[in-house]
Amino acid sequence: MQIHKFGGTSVGNAERIQQLVAIVEAERKRKTRLVVVVSAMSGITNLLLEATQQAAQGEVAAITAAGATLRARHLEALEQLVSDGAARYAVAAELEAFFDRFARIGEGIALVGELPPRAQDFIAGLGERLSARLVAAALNSRGLASVACDADRLIITDDTFGAAVPDLAATALATRERLLPLLDAGQIPVVTGFIGATPDGVPTTLGRGGSDYSAGILGAALEAEAVVIWTDADGFMTADPRLVADAQVLSHISYAEAGELAYYGAKVLHPKTLLPLIPKGIPLYIKNSFRPEGTGTKVSATTGDWHADVKSVTSITGLALLTVAGRGMLGVPGIAARTFAAVAAAGVNVLLISQSSSENNLCFMVEGRDAERTRSALVKALSLEFHHGCVERVEVLTPVAIVSAVGAGMRGRPGIAARIFSAVAAAPANVIAIAQGSSEINISFVVAESEAAAAVSAIHERFELGAKGLG
Numbered sequence: 475m476q477i478h479k480f481g482g483t484s485v486g487n488a489e490r491i492q493q494l495v496a497i498v499e500a501e502r503k504r505k506t507r508l509v510v511v512v513s514a515m516s517g518i519t520n521l522l523l524e525a526t527q528q529a530a531q532g533e534v535a536a537i538t539a540a541g542a543t544l545r546a547r548h549l550e551a552l553e554q555l556v557s558d559g560a561a562r563y564a565v566a567a568e569l570e571a572f573f574d575r576f577a578r579i580g581e582g583i584a585l586v587g588e589l590p591p592r593a594q595d596f597i598a599g600l601g602e603r604l605s606a607r608l609v610a611a612a613l614n615s616r617g618l619a620s621v622a623c624d625a626d627r628l629i630i631t632d633d634t635f636g637a638a639v640p641d642l643a644a645t646a647l648a649t650r651e652r653l654l655p656l657l658d659a660g661q662i663p664v665v666t667g668f669i670g671a672t673p674d675g676v677p678t679t680l681g682r683g684g685s686d687y688s689a690g691i692l693g694a695a696l697e698a699e700a701v702v703i704w705t706d707a708d709g710f711m712t713a714d715p716r717l718v719a720d721a722q723v724l725s726h727i728s729y730a731e732a733g734e735l736a737y738y739g740a741k742v743l744h745p746k747t748l749l750p751l752i753p754k755g756i757p758l759y760i761k762n763s764f765r766p767e768g769t770g771t772k773v774s775a776t777t778g779d780w781h782a783d784v785k786s787v788t789s790i791t792g793l794a795l796l797t798v799a800g801r802g803m804l805g806v807p808g809i810a811a812r813t814f815a816a817v818a819a820a821g822v823n824v825l826l827i828s829q830s831s832s833e834n835n836l837c838f839m840v841e842g843r844d845a846e847r848t849r850s851a852l853v854k855a856l857s858l859e860f861h862h863g864c865v866e867r868v869e870v871l872t873p874v875a876i877v878s879a880v881g882a883g884m885r886g887r888p889g890i891a892a893r894i895f896s897a898v899a900a901a902p903a904n905v906i907a908i909a910q911g912s913s914e915i916n917i918s919f920v921v922a923e924s925e926a927a928a929a930v931s932a933i934h935e936r937f938e939l940g941a942k943g944l945g
């Protein structure tokens with residue numbers, strides 16, 4: 475049994491869904507038991523969230539406008555995908571019920587002028603409920619028996635709306651109980667990615683981009699033999715192909731390498747996807763739905779791509795660097811603990827940490843949108859340190875980017891950092907802060923956002939990642 479997940483671009487319109495059907499048909503010939511996981515059509519999650527946020531400001535017209543786009547995109551695709559009138563009518567009626575719920579909840583939000591997290595999560599996951607029905611209808615009209623399944627009856631989570639944490643044991647039970655009979659009956663379940671529900675059935679979401687994670691969770695629950703992520707890139711590449719024209723596909727990398735790459739900006743995979751798969755040793759494949767004949771990338775416990783050092787360079791932009799500084803910080807215990815406790819209490823995610831060895835400067839990276847909130851939380855939490863003069867400043871530098879060089883072959887090999895930083899200096903790009911984990915498979919550093927692309931290209935070139943052609 476395999477899980478095949480299709481991202482927003484791969485279900486973005488009728489033509490893309492036809493391509494999905496062709497892929498599933500070909501895979502079905504190789505494997506009888508398949509589970510399909512789908513994201514919302516590209517742009518739909520943003521449309522839904524932006525409209526409800528505007529509604530919460532009292533702009534009810536935003537709901538009407540978004541509702542019209544939602545309806546047009548899905549009904550137009552349905553029209554092209556299902557020729558049988560009765561079948562189309564039945565699916566259209568299901569979709570209409572969701573459009574109606576969106577309008578009613580949206581109007582309610584505008585009326586009360588507030589967007590409760592619970593309502594936000596329900597709205598955020600509507601796109602997946604719609605696309606799952608479209609995809610199942612398209613598969614059925616091609617003679618591939620399918621049924622749309624809402625994951626709020628499969629993936630059981632806590633109630634952290636917007637970033638819900640799955641209960642893997644409860645999920646395995648629910649998923650096996652509901653999906654195995656469908657698979658036994660020769661059906662293809664088409665499961666909504668991104669969404670789950672609390673044990674009492676309140677819908678949640680797994681975090682933006684979380685449909686990949688859904689595929690990983692379902693893969694582990696069903697003990698799949700493989701999880702395949704269909705996206706719009708050929709696989710994990712030596713760099714983002716939008717930044718480096720001669721980036722190459724990596725044919726086989728390890729879970730650890732893929733985890734680092736995903737965490738540090740390779741958007742082809744949500745960083746949490748591998749977590750449920752690793753303990754079970756289930757391999758994951760990334761493949762391009764625009765070029766299904768390509769070999770893609772295999773991700774497993776071992777690494778097949780032999781490469782002596784750096785394998786891939788990634789970057790994340792739109793970040794801010796916060797620095798807590800003061801000459802009096804030297805030898806004062808607990809400043810780091812108080813700093814990060816305050817950051818955690820503000821609900822802010824830290825992407826990288828670096829401390830100068832003289833201990834008078836501690837810096838870390840957060841998303842740009844969290845910068846001001848983090849700064850004020852720190853000024854408040856460190857008020858005693860300010861008072862005693864051991865902390866003198868909390869500074870924000872933005873926009874900055876993290877650039878990361880990743881490769882299992884970097885471990886224990888001297889001279890890699892020197893080659894990375896001489897390439898970056900020649901780019902030219904100025905390195906603001908550096909971090910290396912003790913796993914030694916990743917060196918990350920901070921540059922001004924405007925210099926990130928040049929730094930990525932310079933490392934890619936220095937390590938001959940384009941020319942060599944890995945794998």
Ligand SMILES: Nc1ncnc2c1ncn2[C@@H]1O[C@H](COP(=O)(O)OP(=O)(O)O)[C@@H](O)[C@H]1O
Pocket residue numbers: 480481482483484704705706707709710711712713714715716735739740741742743786787788
């Ligand atoms: N190292 C990398 N390897 C491959 N793709 C990358 C890498 N870094 C960034 N990307 C980008 O990630 C994009 C895929 O992410 P996304 O559009 O979110 O996919 P989907 O909608 O299918 O979930 C690719 O188009 C590619 O430009």
Ligand SMILES: N[C@@H](CC(=O)OP(=O)(O)O)C(=O)O
Pocket residue numbers: 480481482483513514516519520601667668681682683684685686
């Ligand atoms: N639709 C959701 C979940 C998702 O994973 O989408 P995609 O696979 O298109 O990145 C989002 O936009 O966050």
